[in-house]
Amino acid sequence: MDSNKRIRLIVDITKLIITILVSCGLVTLIVLVTSSDPVNAFSSFFLGPFTSVRRIGNIVEAASPLMFTALAVIMIFSAGQFSMISEGAFFIGTLGAMMIATSVPLPAGIHPIVAILVAGAMGAAVALIPAVLKMKWQVSEVVTSLMLNYVVQFFAIYMVSYHFREISSSSLASIEFKDTSILPVIIRGTRIHLGIVLGVILCIITYFLLYRTTFGMKLRTVGNNAKFAHYSGIKVTGIMVISQVIAGALAGMGGGAEILGMYNRFKWTTSPGYGWSGIVVALLARDNPLMVPLAALFMGYLNVGANIMARNSDVSSEVVQIIQGVMILMIAAEALLKKWKQKMIVKAAKSEAGMKGDVIND
Amino acid sequence: MIDYSFIVDFLFMWIRVATPILLASLGAILCEKSGVVNLGLDGIMLISALFGVLGSAYGGNLIWGVIAGVGSALIISGIFAYFHLVLKANAVLCGTAVNTIASGLTVFALQLATGEKGSSSSLKSYTFPTVNIPFIKDIPILGDILSGHNLITYIAFLMVIVIWIFMYKTPLGLRMRAVGENPNAASSVGQNVIKIRFLAILLCGVLVGFGGMYLSMGYLSMFTRDMVAGRGFIALAACAMGQATPVGVLISSMVFAFFDGLSNILQLLQIPSEFVQMLPYVATIFGLTVYSIQKIRLQKKKSKEIQQNVIE
Numbered sequence: 148m149d150s151n152k153r154i155r156l157i158v159d160i161t162k163l164i165i166t167i168l169v170s171c172g173l174v175t176l177i178v179l180v181t182s183s184d185p186v187n188a189f190s191s192f193f194l195g196p197f198t199s200v201r202r203i204g205n206i207v208e209a210a211s212p213l214m215f216t217a218l219a220v221i222m223i224f225s226a227g228q229f230s231m232i233s234e235g236a237f238f239i240g241t242l243g244a245m246m247i248a249t250s251v252p253l254p255a256g257i258h259p260i261v262a263i264l265v266a267g268a269m270g271a272a273v274a275l276i277p278a279v280l281k282m283k284w285q286v287s288e289v290v291t292s293l294m295l296n297y298v299v300q301f302f303a304i305y306m307v308s309y310h311f312r313e314i315s316s317s318s319l320a321s322i323e324f325k326d327t328s329i330l331p332v333i334i335r336g337t338r339i340h341l342g343i344v345l346g347v348i349l350c351i352i353t354y355f356l357l358y359r360t361t362f363g364m365k366l367r368t369v370g371n372n373a374k375f376a377h378y379s380g381i382k383v384t385g386i387m388v389i390s391q392v393i394a395g396a397l398a399g400m401g402g403g404a405e406i407l408g409m410y411n412r413f414k415w416t417t418s419p420g421y422g423w424s425g426i427v428v429a430l431l432a433r434d435n436p437l438m439v440p441l442a443a444l445f446m447g448y449l450n451v452g453a454n455i456m457a458r459n460s461d462v463s464s465e466v467v468q469i470i471q472g473v474m475i476l477m478i479a480a481e482a483l484l485k486k487w488k489q490k491m492i493v494k495a496a497k498s499e500a501g502m503k504g505d506v507i508n509d
Numbered sequence: 510m511i512d513y514s515f516i517v518d519f520l521f522m523w524i525r526v527a528t529p530i531l532l533a534s535l536g537a538i539l540c541e542k543s544g545v546v547n548l549g550l551d552g553i554m555l556i557s558a559l560f561g562v563l564g565s566a567y568g569g570n571l572i573w574g575v576i577a578g579v580g581s582a583l584i585i586s587g588i589f590a591y592f593h594l595v596l597k598a599n600a601v602l603c604g605t606a607v608n609t610i611a612s613g614l615t616v617f618a619l620q621l622a623t624g625e626k627g628s629s630s631s632l633k634s635y636t637f638p639t640v641n642i643p644f645i646k647d648i649p650i651l652g653d654i655l656s657g658h659n660l661i662t663y664i665a666f667l668m669v670i671v672i673w674i675f676m677y678k679t680p681l682g683l684r685m686r687a688v689g690e691n692p693n694a695a696s697s698v699g700q701n702v703i704k705i706r707f708l709a710i711l712l713c714g715v716l717v718g719f720g721g722m723y724l725s726m727g728y729l730s731m732f733t734r735d736m737v738a739g740r741g742f743i744a745l746a747a748c749a750m751g752q753a754t755p756v757g758v759l760i761s762s763m764v765f766a767f768f769d770g771l772s773n774i775l776q777l778l779q780i781p782s783e784f785v786q787m788l789p790y791v792a793t794i795f796g797l798t799v800y801s802i803q804k805i806r807l808q809k810k811k812s813k814e815i816q817q818n819v820i821e
Binding site for chain 1: 546548588592595596597598599601602603605606607608609610611612613614616617620621626738739742743745746749781783784786787790791793794797798801802805
């Protein structure tokens with residue numbers, strides 16, 4: 148049993164290394180083919196993020212929203228569901244936090260807490276819709292959640308432009324948040340805000356919820372084999388719904404933390420796509436909430452690198468999306484390295500059997 | 510008189526906006542019937558929309574556009590198929606990956622080609638010709654509605670019949686259905702499940718590719734960023750609602766396209782445009798839900814009937 152666990156770990160890590168190498172190789176290839184100044188582009192991409200404290204701060208800032216959405220994705224996927232709602236839940240969360248931050252007067256310490264809680268509640272409410280439709284009438288949660296993401300996007304933009312708009316601004320922006328609602332910066336010289344602490348705390352809580360409670364045990368059982376879970380007396384559909392609601396709340400809180408930590412107005416005109424990046428981060432973390440901060444930092448590093456590269460060279464930052472897609476493919480490919488894994492397991496089993504054989508012979 | 514021309518205009522536009530959804534959902538039939546959930550339709554459409562434009566702009570004629578558009582759709586479908594079928598990656602994740610790659614790759618390639626990230630308006634690309642059908646075009650009202658559409662539109666509606674014949678009257682169609690119905694049974698009689706599904710995904714890619722090219726080379730005459738706007742997902746919903754049959758898919762595509770067209774018209778009214786833009790997506794959620802409720806009712810009714818028959 149122990150050796151099996153070890154083998155799985157070795158294979159997982161090897162696969163991760165291959166994925167990262169292939170991604171870096173792909174960047175290299177794209178840059179070599181398209182750039183007229185590849186050396187500059189490379190150094191901007193790979194080394195650029197480490198050249199100043201502010202840029203290192205940028206990595207952490209970029210990682211912050213991804214932690215929340217990745218946790219949401221882990222909650223949903225662990226229950227065997229494929230709702231893509233983390234994108235919409237995140238965006239509705241930014242809307243919720245914006246509404247509280249602009250129009251409800253509250254004392255300094257409490258204001259952001261209330262705003263983030265409202266953001267989480269709105270995220271949960273949005274995530275509830277595809278979950279309930281699936282539970283009651285078996286409507287595919289994949290399609291409804293994807294559609295709902297568009298609805299949420301248009302709804303949020305509508306709310307901002309019709310009810311919270313800064314009239315004097317020529318581009319779409321909400322009125323300014325009250326000073327009491329802004330999340331404080333925790334490291335000077337950067338914009339790293341208190342939201343990142345909340346993210347890390349939520350990673351730990353989610354880990355305990357998933358791996359140290361009966362609820363988490365039930366949830367993972369449902370995810371692994373819903374029929375087995377059903378026959379062992381677990382209320383399968385209930386667990387599926389709760390997992391999605393928790394996920395929505397996590398992503399929504401992420402939206403709240405992001406907008407209160409990084410902005411003083413609501414300025415998005417389309418959904419920012421953190422939900423999608425969250426899938427990549429969740430996969431990189433191998434569905435382990437404790438690994439999420441690390442995976443999010445890596446993704447943040449790639450994003451910051453791509454932005455610096457886009458500013459300094461002729462390669463545009465969309466390279467990151469291509470890499471993200473390739474990463475999803477590589478990590479999701481279950482048959483990758485399977486033969487090697489099989490061989491190792493067989494070898495380990497044989498040597499174990501051989502040892503036992505010796506004992507018996509003695 | 511105004512009402513009359515308004516209705517004609519609307520019906521004409523209804524057919525126009527139905528074309529890409531119909532083509533993509535016909536493609537989805539092939540995947541669905543052979544047992545593959547192809548969530549990458551949206552991305553495949555986006556990629557072929559761009560490469561169709563680029564191909565025709567750089568190749569200097571429409572043929573190169575079609576070759577580039579279909580070729581790119583085949584390549585990305587092939588990647589999806591290889592990872593899903595051979596490397597056993599989850600279909601939803603594969604589809605998500607394809608969509609992510611597509612939205613990055615198209616903007617990246619667009620910037621490389623034009624220096625802009627928004628649209629391909631600076632490129633001189635070609636569009637598919639519009640076709641006036643002889644005789645029909647001379648019929649009063651009907652001619653105004655049915656004639657003068659883009660070539661792809663007619664191909665799309667023709668494809669309903671072609672796909673029906675393919676699925677139900679050819680050996681390959683039978684194999685696809687068999688593989689989808691019960692892969693183990695099909696493989697026990699010597700069918701190569703992976704090969705047939707691979708083929709289904711590629712053929713789906715061609716249809717979806719034409720749907721994408723229609724958007725940038727017919728519906729509009731250029732590529733704009735994220736122009737597919739979820740039509741691939743709507744097509745998937747249409748395929749599910751049409752129970753993956755060509756006629757059913759035709760009907761449900763027309764239903765979803767109706768709301769798409771409606772949102773085009775309502776934009777002229779005083780309603781906030783965001784609500785109007787929401788309409789097709791809300792309609793899709795609503796449509797899928799109603800359909801699912803109906804389906805469950807039907808199943809319950811059937812099982813009751815069977816029970817009663819057994820008792821009698």
